[in-house]
Amino acid sequence: MSRKLLAGIAAALVLASAGAPARAENxxxxxxxxxxxxxxxxxxHLLPMFTAKTGIDVRVVAVGTGQAxxxxxxxxxxxxxxxxxxxxxxxxAKGGGVKRFDVMYNDFVIIGPKADPAKIDGGKDATAALKxxxxxxxxxxxxxxxxxTHKAELKLWxxxxxxxxxxxxxWYRSTGSGMGATLNTAAGMGAYVLSDxxxxxxxxxxxxxxxxxxxxxxxxxxxxxxxxxxxKHKHVKVKEGQMFIDWLLSVEGQTAIRSFRIEGExxxxxxxxxxxxxxxx
Amino acid sequence: MLKATETENMGHVRRTPLFPLVAKGLKxxxxxxxxxxxxxxxxxxxxxxxxxxxxxxxxSLLLRLLHGLLEPDAGSITWGGEAMSGEVQARQALVFQxxxxxxxxxxxxxxxVLSHLPAAERTxxxxxxxxxxHLEHIAATPARLLSGGEQQRLSLARALAREPDVLxxxxxxxxxxxxxxxxxxxxxxxxxxxxxxxxxxxxxxGQARRLADEVVFLHQGRxxxxxxxxxxxxRPRTDxxxxxxxxxLVL
Amino acid sequence: MTDFSSIFGLxxxxxxxxxxxxxxxxALSLRVTLTAVAIGCLVGLPLGAFLxxxxxxxxxxxxxxxxxFMGLPPVVVGLVVYLLLSRAGPLGVLGLLYTPTAMIIAQAxxxxxxxxxxxxxxxSDLHGEYDELFQSLGLSTRRKMAALIWDxxxxxxxxxxxxxxxxxxxxxxxxxxxxxxEHVTRVMTTAIALETSKGDLALxxxxxIILMTLSLAVNAxxxxxxxxxRRLAYA
Numbered sequence: 130m131s132r133k134l135l136a137g138i139a140a141a142l143v144l145a146s147a148g149a150p151a152r153a154e155n156x157x158x159x160x161x162x163x164x165x166x167x168x169x170x171x172x173x174h175l176l177p178m179f180t181a182k183t184g185i186d187v188r189v190v191a192v193g194t195g196q197a198x199x200x201x202x203x204x205x206x207x208x209x210x211x212x213x214x215x216x217x218x219x220x221x222a223k224g225g226g227v228k229r230f231d232v233m234y235n236d237f238v239i240i241g242p243k244a245d246p247a248k249i250d251g252g253k254d255a256t257a258a259l260k261x262x263x264x265x266x267x268x269x270x271x272x273x274x275x276x277x278t279h280k281a282e283l284k285l286w287x288x289x290x291x292x293x294x295x296x297x298x299x300w301y302r303s304t305g306s307g308m309g310a311t312l313n314t315a316a317g318m319g320a321y322v323l324s325d326x327x328x329x330x331x332x333x334x335x336x337x338x339x340x341x342x343x344x345x346x347x348x349x350x351x352x353x354x355x356x357x358x359x360x361k362h363k364h365v366k367v368k369e370g371q372m373f374i375d376w377l378l379s380v381e382g383q384t385a386i387r388s389f390r391i392e393g394e395x396x397x398x399x400x401x402x403x404x405x406x407x408x409x410x
Numbered sequence: 411m412l413k414a415t416e417t418e419n420m421g422h423v424r425r426t427p428l429f430p431l432v433a434k435g436l437k438x439x440x441x442x443x444x445x446x447x448x449x450x451x452x453x454x455x456x457x458x459x460x461x462x463x464x465x466x467x468x469x470s471l472l473l474r475l476l477h478g479l480l481e482p483d484a485g486s487i488t489w490g491g492e493a494m495s496g497e498v499q500a501r502q503a504l505v506f507q508x509x510x511x512x513x514x515x516x517x518x519x520x521x522x523v524l525s526h527l528p529a530a531e532r533t534x535x536x537x538x539x540x541x542x543x544h545l546e547h548i549a550a551t552p553a554r555l556l557s558g559g560e561q562q563r564l565s566l567a568r569a570l571a572r573e574p575d576v577l578x579x580x581x582x583x584x585x586x587x588x589x590x591x592x593x594x595x596x597x598x599x600x601x602x603x604x605x606x607x608x609x610x611x612x613x614x615x616g617q618a619r620r621l622a623d624e625v626v627f628l629h630q631g632r633x634x635x636x637x638x639x640x641x642x643x644x645r646p647r648t649d650x651x652x653x654x655x656x657x658x659l660v661l
Numbered sequence: 662m663t664d665f666s667s668i669f670g671l672x673x674x675x676x677x678x679x680x681x682x683x684x685x686x687x688a689l690s691l692r693v694t695l696t697a698v699a700i701g702c703l704v705g706l707p708l709g710a711f712l713x714x715x716x717x718x719x720x721x722x723x724x725x726x727x728x729x730f731m732g733l734p735p736v737v738v739g740l741v742v743y744l745l746l747s748r749a750g751p752l753g754v755l756g757l758l759y760t761p762t763a764m765i766i767a768q769a770x771x772x773x774x775x776x777x778x779x780x781x782x783x784x785s786d787l788h789g790e791y792d793e794l795f796q797s798l799g800l801s802t803r804r805k806m807a808a809l810i811w812d813x814x815x816x817x818x819x820x821x822x823x824x825x826x827x828x829x830x831x832x833x834x835x836x837x838x839x840x841x842x843e844h845v846t847r848v849m850t851t852a853i854a855l856e857t858s859k860g861d862l863a864l865x866x867x868x869x870i871i872l873m874t875l876s877l878a879v880n881a882x883x884x885x886x887x888x889x890x891r892r893l894a895y896a
Contacts, residue, residue, distance in 0.1 A: 137703045138769075159759055159840075168859050190759060190840035204748030205758050309858025316860075334860030362748055364756065479796050500799050510794040513812040522808070523798060572798075 157186035158369045161198075161206035163277060164307045166352070167191030169327035169396060174389045179376050185369050193307060195275030201225060201355075204362030207370035209355040210377075212325075213277035217353045226355035232377050233386050233397045235326050237281055237348040240312070241341035242319040249321075255345040256289040263291040266300040268320035272311050273303030277350070282323045285347060312338075325350055330391040352397070354378075377401070427490040428501065428575055429455035429607070431476065436485035438471060445471050446482070447631035458608040460618045460639070463628035464650075464660045469611040470507065470580050472628065476609070477504050477578050503574035507581045509565035511553035516545055516564050519553050523571050535571070542600075543567040544593060559590025566597055570606075577601055579610040583617065595620060615655065619643060627651045629660065672867035682844075687875065690848040693761050693835070694828040697768030701776045701824045706817060708773075709780025710806035713788045724781065730774030735767075739834030742767040746838060759840040764848070767834040772824035779820035784809045787816075815891045822883055829876050849875070 166172055167189055176187045190200065194211040201209040202225045209226060211217060221229050239258055241249065247265040249258040262269055271293070272279035286293050293301045302320060304311045308328045315322035316336040324332075329340070342348075354374050359365040376382045383399035390396070431453040438446040446468045453459050461469050474480045476487060478494045489498050512519050520536035527535060540546045543563040548556060553564060562582055569577060579598065583591035598621060602608045612618055618625060622639040629650040637647060646652045653660045675683055712724060744750050746758040746766070757763045787809055788795075795805050810817065832850035839846030841855060849872040856865035 138700050159842075164858065168855070186844075188759060188840070188842040188845050190842060200747075203750070204753065307858050309860055312860060313857065313862075332860040334862050364748060474793075477797065479793055496799055499797075502797075504797045506793065510791060512791070512808065525804075 155180070155184060155186040156366070156369055157188050158207040158366050158373060159188045159190060159205070160208045160210050160373070161190050161192070161201045162210040163194050163197060163212060164191050164309065165212070165278070165325045165328045166210065168309055169331040169391065171327065171386070171389050171397060175377075175382070175385050178385050179373060179382075182376070182381075183369075183372055185372065187373060193272070193274045193276030193279070195277075195279075198225075201357050204357065204364070207357055207366045208373055209357060210352065211277055212350055212352045213280050214351050214353060216277075216280065217355060221355060224358055224361055227358050229353045229355045230374065230378055231400055231402065232352045232354045233383075233399045233401070234349060234351045235397050236343065237278065237323055237350050238326050238329055238340045239321060239342035239348075240315065240324055240329060240338050241321040243337045243339055244319065245341065246319075247321065250341045252342045253344050255285055255342055255347050258342045259285055259289040259291060262321050263289070263293075263296065263300075266296075268300050268302060268318055269293075270311050270315040270318070270320040270322040271301060271303045272308065272323075273305045274307065276307075278308060278323060278325055281348075281350065285323070288347065327391070327396040330394060330396060351400075426492065427455070428498065429453070429490055431487070431489055431576075433476065433487045434485055436472075436475060436487070437483045438468075438475060438480065439483055445631055446475065449485070449628075449632050451626060451633050451636065453609065453626070455607055457623035458602050458621055459610070459624050459626060460622035461609065461611045461626045461628055462615075462618050462622075462654070463613065464654060465613060467628040468631040469613070469628050473504065473578050473580050473609070473611050477502055479504070500572075501574060502576040502578065503569035503572045504578040505562075505566050505569045505580065505582050507584050509561045511556075511561060511564060514553060515550050516540065516553050516556065516560075517549040519564060520568055520571050523568055539567045539571050542570075543597060557590075559586040559593070562586055562590070562594060563597065566594060570597070570601055574606060576607045576609060579608070581612055581614075582610070583614070584612075591617070615657075627654070668863050668866045669870065671863055672870040675867055676871060683871075685844070686847055686849055686852055687871070689761060689846075690829060690850070690872070691875070693764045693848060694768060694825060696765045697828050698772055698776075698821055698824045700765070700769040701772035701828075702817075702821050704769075705773045705776030705820070705824070706780050706810050707806060708777040709782075709820075710784050710809050711802070712777075712781040713784035713809060714802055714805045724778075727774050727778045727781065731778050733771055733774065735771055735831045735833030736837070738771050739767055739837035742770060742834065742838045758838060759842060759846060761839070761846060763838040764835040764846060767838045768828040768831065771831060771834060772828050775827055776820045776824045779823055780810075780813075780817055783816040783820070784813050787813045815887050818883055818887050822880055825879060826876060829872070829879075 168191070172189050180186055190197070190206065192200070194213045194216065197209060197211050198216055198220050200206055201220065209217070209220070210232070217229050220226050239249070239255060241247070247262040247267040249261050252258045271282060297303060304314050308324060309332065311322060312324060312328070312332050313334055314320070316334055316338055321341065354377055356367070356370050356374055357365045359367045378401040383401055386397050386399045387395065433449060433451040436446050436449040437444060449472065461472060463469050471480070475482050478499050487494055492498065512522060514522070517533070517536050517540065520539050521532045524532045524535055537546065537549065540549050543566065545560060545563055545567065548560065553561065556564060566582065583594050586594070595617065598608060598610070608621070610621060624636060624638050625642040626633055627635050627637070627642070627646070627648065627650070634648040634650055635646070642651070643655060646655050650660045712720065712727070742763065743758065745752050746755070746763050747753055748758070757766070791809070800808070830850065832854050835848060836851045836854060839848070839851065841847050841851035849868060853865045853868045853872070856868060
């Protein structure tokens with residue numbers, strides 16, 4: 130009986146897979162990336178160009194940087210495209226990835242309610258602003274999910290000399306979710322929140338929130354790309370994955386990144402090294 | 411019914427004798443209350459045995475014990491000297507007081523118990539059985555939509571479909587009208603004439619008179635007498651039986 | 662916030678626009694969930710029937726466990742299936758992670774206990790009715806199970822529908838094992854989650870309305886089929 134049952138289940142799975150859309154015919158790679166690149170619409174802008182040129186489909190799994198790196202460590206992806214330089218370097222050092230390349234940067238912004246209870250609006254100093262938020266005990270929504278943005282935020286608090294752990298559950302509220310969910314939460318409770326600019330620009334539920342602080346060098350946000358190490362995970366599609374990386378770093382890819390706009394505003398600033406650009410250009 | 415030839419056709423071989431059916435010192439209790447209380451009984455092959463007794467005497471329970479649906483707390487039941495087995499049970503059928511019919515058509519209720527036959531024969535045989543039960547016209551009707559009498563006939567037809575050597579019946583006409591009862595009794599008599607041993611439980615004196623060759627009288631979980639039918643109805647040997655036959659309250 | 666009438670308008674507009682992407686997402690949702698429910702029935706109905714028919718030591722414990730598993734958290738199921746299918750996991754070589762098959766597996770795990778537990782419940786009642794007859798007929802366990810499943814099929818369709826409802830509405834498991842990849846593993850629920858995270862609450866709600874309508878349509882179709890067939894079978 131159990132053999133028949135297994136056969137039935139296998140048949141059901143095969144039938145279901147047979148009905149898969151025809152687009153599965155293209156070769157494809159899996160890119161572990163972050164919500165900011167996906168939700169902002171950057172990938173929607175870039176990937177059709179790459180696919181048109183190479184015939185390779187790119188399947189993006191958009192999660193927090195922390196989870197993306199974990200997934201890549203498990204070999205569940207060919208390319209890692211995230212924004213937490215320190216963690217990325219550790220990932221390469223531990224043998225998870227082949228080599229890390231800078232691709233582009235954008236910046237973080239501190240978003241706050243228009244009422245501005247901590248009086249930080251228009252400031253240029255991120256750490257000073259955070260200090261004021263802590264002093265005012267104004268609500269602050271944190272990603273709390275080990276993402277690139279979360280890591281950047283923790284670093285800023287450290288710089289401000291504020292122990293957010295102690296304030297957890299009080300004015301400091303860790304949502305443990307993605308950028309969009311955290312922005313929704315902040316909008317709902319009139320909290321300050323750190324976001325990458327692209328996610329904020331593309332975010333549609335802005336309610337009565339606006340950018341309070343921007344332009345601080347400390348808010349710089351670098352994105353990197355890494356090929357998952359084929360020596361560790363044999364199935365990694367080295368050729369296709371490397372083609373994607375080379376294209377991102379090439380003049381063509383960098384131009385494509387530069388040309389991505391939300392409401393007329395450039396979101397990501399390409400900064401791949403010249404040597405890499407020449408190689409692939 | 412052409413039982414003998416049909417039996418040959420189906421390749422059934424009559425195996426070891428089932429009789430005498432002997433029950434010794436049976437006990438069955440529900441909680442503190444002994445429902446069958448040290449009952450002993452011997453039943454032979456050739457007769458139509460009617461188990462008679464007032465309500466609560468333990469008749470239905472005795473039938474279930476004999477058929478193996480229940481295990482006695484104490485005592486033994488042997489068939490031709492052998493203990494009850496799957497093989498022995500397979501040669502018996504039981505018609506319940508309230509017919510338990512599958513949620514299927516009348517025909518499908520019969521084909522269900524004819525699974526040992528090839529599919530084509532199964533349907534043919536089921537139709538024969540329906541005809542014998544005067545149910546041919548409702549073959550396709552859902553069994554649960556049949557009248558009480560039709561349901562009981564179908565239930566009986568299903569029991570006969572198994573070609574049992576022993577047919578147990580538990581008050582088969584307790585809740586149906588006289589005309590339907592007559593049809594049922596005719597089917598039972600036919601089965602008996604074809605050589606099927608009948609063991610029927612009833613509290614209906616009229617039915618007992620019409621069908622019994624011998625009467626087992628049950629009172630308070632014990633057998634008070636086993637008597638040939640004519641003698642039982644004219645001169646019952648025990649007091650409770652005398653009261654019962656006279657239509658008085660049995661104490 | 663956007664008012665509800667405009668969201669209904671948006672939902673209608675989406676459906677009417679004949680947007681291929683939307684229909685592909687709906688089709689994938691149905692394919693994944695219906696396959697998962699089919700597998701759930703294939704395993705769950707016999708399992709439920711077995712528990713209804715057979716008594717064995719530990720029967721109560723198994724039943725209690727099954728009932729508890731009705732409430733399996735989708736995220737936990739998603740995580741476990743992820744760990745199994747991940748390249749680093751025991752079934753990694755199959756390369757199933759981030760495919761519809763992975764989503765089907767996760768949802769099947771999610772709905773099988775639910776279908777089994779509901780099947781056990783309704784078939785136990787039926788078995789109570791048939792038990793003496795089955796015993797008298799000396800049926801094998803297998804035939805008893807088959808007869809119960811067949812005769813109980815109309816009430817079992819409710820169990821299947823419950824499984825469908827749980828699977829089609831579930832996001833926690835499929836987003837982990839499917840990855841919400843556009844054109845590949847994006848289904849209604851993960852699309853809703855995505856639009857919510859983009860802050861496009863109106864679009865998310867419109868998709869939600871479409872999903873609920875879809876679910877309602879499937880339920881209505883099954884129930885009306887059921888009623889017709891049942892009337893024909895035994896009323």
